[in-house]
Amino acid sequence: MSEPKANELMEKIVSLCKRRGFVYPSSEIYGGIQGFWDYGPLGAELKRNVKELWWTTMTRMRDDVVGLEATIIMHPQIWKASGHVDTFSDPMCDCLLTKKRFRADQVEAQSGVVYHYSGAKDTASGKQLLDPFAVLLGVGKPPESARKTAAQFYQQRGLQNVELLGERTEKVENSQRFNPDNGAQLTEPRPFNLMFKTYVGPVADEENVAYLRPETAQAIFAQFKNVLETSRQKVPFGIAQVGKAFRNEVTPRNFTFRSREFEQMELEFFIKPDEVVEAITGGVAKPSGPGHPGEPQANWGWQLWHQYWVEERIKFYEGIGLPRTTLEEYWQKPEELAHYARATVDILVKFPFGTQELEGIAARSDFDLSQHERCSGKSMGVFDEELRTAWSKLDDAKKAELSKRYYEARFQYLAKSAVPAEKAEKEAKEDAEGLAKGQYIPHVIEPSAGVDRLILALIANAYSEVTSTDEKGKAETRVVMRFHPRISPVKVGVFPLLKNKPELVAKAKEVFSALRSQMVAFYDETGAIGRRYARQDEAGTPFCVTIDFETLGEKPELLNTVTVRHRDDGRQERIAIAELPDWLLARVG
């Protein structure tokens, strides 16, 4: 198996995806639309399998997580509360000459001589313009070229016969303040919000602005109380959601890795604050080392819950063909953390274009629910009978200690949210007093995964090339997609050995139809059997079943058995048709 180089590999993957119907550029017949990708027949199945496994693992197989399916367009206040309206932006600047827009931190750095002008005069009319402008010239370029560019700038602003004023020069190194195409000065960076904006209702004004959600998580926070009240769950419990999200990325890149429309699988797992755990159980268990901490316990605080979810998520990836050796855990450094986050672990995986984030698991404190409580005026707190009972039995010193810690955390949150000190003190005090009544705002652990980048990781990880030499000595290289059988778009290929033998075809169709009701199966009778295997290898089908003359009883002891061929090593074995469904289900389920 050869190991193609990164860029070459990426090209091969993109080409395979197109050729086999995993992924197409969106709107390709109209020249495409940057940052948008469609999933073809094989890709759609692959994606469905992955999403379905996530959903089953996260909700159906757990007692403590329920599902939600919220809308993409929500009330705009949600994005005010979450901070997205104010801070979810990239810095952008425009060329003062051509209006071309750049992401300020991605402008190619340049060195050279800057020609500054304080303004210009129209020598015919005498009119003066005192707008400053500057042009960067590469070392050794003639000043005339800077003057020509500057003259254009003032001409655009209404001067005809331009006389430049106040020319002075300055040497700069690695500056990102000039358009790399023409040297013209860029505007000051301004924040460009990455949310797609639209208007709901017949009037397109500020009152009716709405956004396409940039993440699925906020819907979970907004519906927290509804779900709590209708699902018979108690904290700790989680709400899971799979769905589309949108970000108007300035530079979408790396195929489906960073696109403008993508899908997320997010869990918000709500837990008791450590003070509450301590009040109820007498103490908060601390992590005893790396690895999975085992079944959840009542005395777990946020640290163990966080560790638990990191390990659960890694287990998930292992179960779909990304072994732990392919994954990296990256613990964000204190200075990288969002101000409300207590810890964030990124699960990274190697893509052909570098090692990148697949999922982030963040301990987000009670920030999100608190924000929505403040912005909506609706309580996001829960009532916990167990806490109330336990609290009444604590001694005064313990009560004071826990109250103080809870007070401080709440005060800190409020102060950081620009609540005036006096008001923050009062509210934090009320919050701390709530403990005695069994009231608190839950904290949250958030495992947040991107579906499309996961699909890309799975495709890249599955991609392999096999070179074989035929009897004439001719080498042929073909692609084998080594997907984990659980996620393979097609689970089994069914072939009659020969197309022109009705008994073989009839039997093959019978086997096919029995299998199809239980898993995605593909029937193929066209071409040599080797060709058919190769086609299924490229689609990532883990097993191929061939119906041959022995199936029909040519050797009586093999009557009603078939050849099952394994994708990854070409191994073949003989299985009775009666046992085939269970044999396959055990391997693909």
Next chain:
Amino acid sequence: MSEPKANELMEKIVSLCKRRGFVYPSSEIYGGIQGFWDYGPLGAELKRNVKELWWTTMTRMRDDVVGLEATIIMHPQIWKASGHVDTFSDPMCDCLLTKKRFRADQVEAQSGVVYHYSGAKDTASGKQLLDPFAVLLGVGKPPESARKTAAQFYQQRGLQNVELLGERTEKVENSQRFNPDNGAQLTEPRPFNLMFKTYVGPVADEENVAYLRPETAQAIFAQFKNVLETSRQKVPFGIAQVGKAFRNEVTPRNFTFRSREFEQMELEFFIKPDEVVEAITGGVAKPSGPGHPGEPQANWGWQLWHQYWVEERIKFYEGIGLPRTTLEEYWQKPEELAHYARATVDILVKFPFGTQELEGIAARSDFDLSQHERCSGKSMGVFDEELRTAWSKLDDAKKAELSKRYYEARFQYLAKSAVPAEKAEKEAKEDAEGLAKGQYIPHVIEPSAGVDRLILALIANAYSEVTSTDEKGKAETRVVMRFHPRISPVKVGVFPLLKNKPELVAKAKEVFSALRSQMVAFYDETGAIGRRYARQDEAGTPFCVTIDFETLGEKPELLNTVTVRHRDDGRQERIAIAELPDWLLARVG
């Protein structure tokens, strides 16, 4: 079982949906956002089950349909080609006084006297305004009130001391040209496009306009060639897609029936034009009567394919709990059909607010692919070896006849698309000549279903109330959701008879955990067994399993058996634990 009245029933359904976590108003903590609804834990499962069944029925269980998952935002040209940019609109008008916007055809009709004014004069400055304005007064109202309203109109336009000019009156009946709130004249109706608009990329200008798709279908047409080339399918075959779509409805209404964000399940099934079928098979089979026409045949034209899909879709609804008796087939009348449609059948179902469309099955000719071919400049035609071979064997008269028919259909399409006659003739001639080379543009049958209205129909259809009287003679009414087991959010409830008997609890958990790996199961040990049944009835769980002392061997012959209770009739039967998974799977799968 009582039968609540329509509005009352609708209120009960909305309330149940909220209370049990089927459907919540989106963004409720911020006062909601009109026309957007979220699915809670039970609703999300219900919706998943329905979508999964559609997908399995339409793609996985068929040889001739493959899936696609395209983006919501696509190239804007797609909506130009589809006609949505130009014609997907409602007529809107604004109140000239308050700017309030109305859907022109939904303004409440009013009768009375209209006071017309030709303009007004400022008695202080002498300034004149000759903008006409009118006010409608109810019969018997004093003219002063009209003059006051008119004066406001001219004051808003800069006059201070208003003297009205040219007053004249007119009687009108049932006019929709005046604001029902204040009688002020409305603007002329203008088309209001129902597509949500946004901008892609950092610059919000006309070049970067994009739309949220108002239907999923167009992505299928745009990717038709990619799918054809990568899926080893040949016409006739279909492409299926499930996904969100958005329409900026002026008046969203009837709960989730007409919302602004919704989900569709659409199939585009591509077929040969009748001329091609006739060339290959010698004739086009005609429908022989109502009902399912059976397995597809090579000599089917669009009529039989259309009938086939109508019947297949009804079969689907029957399979999820909407029997044929609850459905109506409505054949659109010729004057109701879109100009390109040859026939459209709406499948209607009774909602509490009236009988409404659940799905439309349209025979759309080759309109969609032709539009994209014209607008993108990319061929949407297919090559069919069978046609080429068959054509060469036709006699000249037949060739001429089929060519003429194909020519005429193509010419008609082009002429209706405003292609100049001479050009249309030339192109239609080329298209007709393509038949001999095996080339044609496929026609399409489109079964298009709305997920959310289907969910609502299923909920409304499942809703029933059962009144029982306890030993004290007190009547209690409770809700039973009689979902088809296939779509029920939870398939089985598992209960230990008593919570405080560890042997019962342990056994119940063992049964629960075995079942859960195969279906959605719910464990409940809280409250009297009757309460637990009632809770599951409200969730629509078809079966409840109780582990009692007999399970543990109190009667040796019942060791390791459980009581299974049926939701719909309360019937109970005894099943061995070992047989339970298969027994249940046979009923819920």
